[in-house]
Amino acid sequence: MATERYSFSLTTFSPSGKLVQIEYALAAVAAGAPAVGIKAKDGVVLATEKKHKSILVEEHSIIKVEVVTDHIGMVYSGMGPDYRLLVRQARRVAQQYYRTYLEPIPTTQLVQRLAAIMQEYTQSGGVRPFGVSLLICGWDTDRPYLFQCDPSGAYFPWKATAMGKNFINGKTFLEKRYNEDLELDDAVHTAILTLKESFEGQMSSDNIEIGICNAKGFRRLTPAEVQDYLANIA
Amino acid sequence: MSILNYNGGCVVAMKGKNCVAIACDLRFGVQAQTISTDFKRVFELGPHLYIGLPGLATDTQTVLQRLQFRIKMYEMREGRRLKPHTLMAMMQNLLYERRFGPYFVEPVIAGLDPNTKEPYICALDLIGCACEPADFVVSGTCSESLYGMCETTWQEDMEPEDLFECISQSLVNAFDRDALSGWGAVVHIIEQDKVTTRTLKCRQD
Numbered sequence: 021m022a023t024e025r026y027s028f029s030l031t032t033f034s035p036s037g038k039l040v041q042i043e044y045a046l047a048a049v050a051a052g053a054p055a056v057g058i059k060a061k062d063g064v065v066l067a068t069e070k071k072h073k074s075i076l077v078e079e080h081s082i083i084k085v086e087v088v089t090d091h092i093g094m095v096y097s098g099m100g101p102d103y104r105l106l107v108r109q110a111r112r113v114a115q116q117y118y119r120t121y122l123e124p125i126p127t128t129q130l131v132q133r134l135a136a137i138m139q140e141y142t143q144s145g146g147v148r149p150f151g152v153s154l155l156i157c158g159w160d161t162d163r164p165y166l167f168q169c170d171p172s173g174a175y176f177p178w179k180a181t182a183m184g185k186n187f188i189n190g191k192t193f194l195e196k197r198y199n200e201d202l203e204l205d206d207a208v209h210t211a212i213l214t215l216k217e218s219f220e221g222q223m224s225s226d227n228i229e230i231g232i233c234n235a236k237g238f239r240r241l242t243p244a245e246v247q248d249y250l251a252n253i254a
Numbered sequence: 255m256s257i258l259n260y261n262g263g264c265v266v267a268m269k270g271k272n273c274v275a276i277a278c279d280l281r282f283g284v285q286a287q288t289i290s291t292d293f294k295r296v297f298e299l300g301p302h303l304y305i306g307l308p309g310l311a312t313d314t315q316t317v318l319q320r321l322q323f324r325i326k327m328y329e330m331r332e333g334r335r336l337k338p339h340t341l342m343a344m345m346q347n348l349l350y351e352r353r354f355g356p357y358f359v360e361p362v363i364a365g366l367d368p369n370t371k372e373p374y375i376c377a378l379d380l381i382g383c384a385c386e387p388a389d390f391v392v393s394g395t396c397s398e399s400l401y402g403m404c405e406t407t408w409q410e411d412m413e414p415e416d417l418f419e420c421i422s423q424s425l426v427n428a429f430d431r432d433a434l435s436g437w438g439a440v441v442h443i444i445e446q447d448k449v450t451t452r453t454l455k456c457r458q459d
Contacts, residue, residue: 119347120343120344120347121340121343121344122339122340122342122343122346123337123339123340123343128332129331129332132331
């Protein structure tokens, strides 16, 4: 019924031509926990900080790096609840695609559809933009993909990028450290170092999360595997 | 009288060595009366992708238009050509959407995979059940005769010239025994580098 929903959008242009709500959403993203994505020759790595506000929090019950399909994964910076909704949508979109074409969804197609959903929320009645930027990684047609999706619905393919708190330093660090010949192991190493730039305190397998995507598909690293990588850094 | 036998017509497709063949008859009739003798029911959807749509003629046309719409949208969105297997999946979806008021066509797909060049054939029923056998698929008013003819003449790994003979003989001898099919045939032989289309003249009755 019309009375239950606003019929006009809450995201409107300012005189300077900006959509202020989207700027504010990006500010929410920039205040969120850091996330890093790096594309290697043979795969992609996603990494994020998982700091808890209290020592009473059950650490391994919250998962930030999520599986979308066998070959696609994602992580975020910004508001957790908004992210969970987008993970659901991404999984649904991927399964619908398979249902129609009996083929796993190409990463580019998933990103386009998810970005279209995010854009809808900047132009529909009575809703606000999502307060997250997503990093989506995938492997299909024998090559790796890494995309960022913004609250505005814009999406960017990246070789390597950082989001969230301190993202400018993160990106500068990556610009120096990135090269096209990185193997997946080196990329994981570099991702951890990038997170370390803005990390306060001691890094451990309990307060970072890493996911990798290669020809075998997407998976989260176990705490033991994360520990191995961290041991190599020290 | 079944709706699938109202207009008449038949299609057959066969796998060969690095090639596929698909053929149809040319009769369009309204029950016993023949209206036209140049009604093709096999259509090109891509450089090496063909579909045959025997059954009710109006549905042949509508399903073709709806399918072409979906295929063009797919190719624009994805930036790549449709694979035969994906076309099968799309047809299944298109037909099952009308599960309780179906299109009266029983499609046949023949093609080569755009990347691997693997030969592919499949047949679907009117509500989207697909089967992908290794040898041949048939559909239409004389499908039983076609099954008989194909079963006896088909062999594995036929070269394009032999495949042409085999599919032509199977089709012509099958529809010669069917009042609702015939009046000429069109045969497409799809190879990696070319597609050869031939029109067959046969008994015009």
